[in-house]
Amino acid sequence: MDTDAPLLGEPLPVELMNTIWADRDGVHDALRDPDGTRAWLHAVSPRIDLMTPGDLDALTPSDLDRLGGRLIGLRDALRRLAAETTEDARPASTSATRELDEAVSVLNQAAGDTPHWSALSWTPGQAPSRHTRTSGQAASAAASAIAEESITLFSQDTRHHLRACLAPGCVLYFLKNHPRREWCSPGCGNRARSARHYQRHRRTTA
Numbered sequence: 001m002d003t004d005a006p007l008l009g010e011p012l013p014v015e016l017m018n019t020i021w022a023d024r025d026g027v028h029d030a031l032r033d034p035d036g037t038r039a040w041l042h043a044v045s046p047r048i049d050l051m052t053p054g055d056l057d058a059l060t061p062s063d064l065d066r067l068g069g070r071l072i073g074l075r076d077a078l079r080r081l082a083a084e085t086t087e088d089a090r091p092a093s094t095s096a097t098r099e100l101d102e103a104v105s106v107l108n109q110a111a112g113d114t115p116h117w118s119a120l121s122w123t124p125g126q127a128p129s130r131h132t133r134t135s136g137q138a139a140s141a142a143a144s145a146i147a148e149e150s151i152t153l154f155s156q157d158t159r160h161h162l163r164a165c166l167a168p169g170c171v172l173y174f175l176k177n178h179p180r181r182e183w184c185s186p187g188c189g190n191r192a193r194s195a196r197h198y199q200r201h202r203r204t205t206a
Helices: 013-017 034-047 051-057 060-086 100-113 137-153 157-161 187-206
Strands: 021-024 026-029 118-122 129-134 162-164 173-175
Touching: 013 034, 013 060, 013 137, 013 173, 034 051, 034 060, 034 187, 051 137, 060 100, 060 137, 060 173, 100 137, 118 137, 129 137, 137 157, 157 162, 162 187
Parallel strands: none
Antiparallel strands: 021 026, 118 129, 162 173
16 A cells, blocks of 8 residues: 655655645645555554554544544644745645644644553563553554654754755655755756756747
C-alpha cells in the first residue's frame, strides 16, 4: 500500500505537512480518505516505534476516520506554523488554520491526546531494551508523538532551517540541510531553473 504523498526523508512533522502536495492537476490531499490515511501511516511506520503495520491493519474504518481527522487538524496547524516561520506567501499553500494562536492550541492538544512513555525490559541473561507504552491505540499515540516532535522542531533553532519550496506550483516544505539546497527535490530544482531560463529568454526576445 503506497501513499500518494511525496516522502522526502524530512522529519516526520515536515512529512505530515507535505501530505498536501501539488502537480499539474492541482493541489491534492493524501489524507483525504481512510485508505489514504492508512497508506501514509504505513509508509512512515518504520520511523515511529509506537506502531507496527499490524496495529494499522487492525484499525476499523471509523478508527481511520477519527485518526485522519486528527492528522489533518495537526497538519493544518503545522502548515500555519511553517508559514509563520518561513514568511510563506504562496496562495496555494494557505492552511485551513488561519490564526497562529489556534495553530499553537491544536498542536499542544494533539501532543497530549494519547500519552505514551518509555519502559525498560530486562530479562535475566539478556540485554536490557527500551520499548514504548501508550494509554490508547498505537496509531493514535503515533499522531501525538509527531505532535511532540513538532513542538521540538518549532521551539528550537531547527525552525530557522525550515523553508517553503518556491519552485513553480510547489506547496511543500523542507529543512535546508545543506547551504546550497534551495528546493524540496531535484525535480522542483529543474522546474525552477527551466522557469528562470524561459523568463530570461522572453526578456531577451522581447
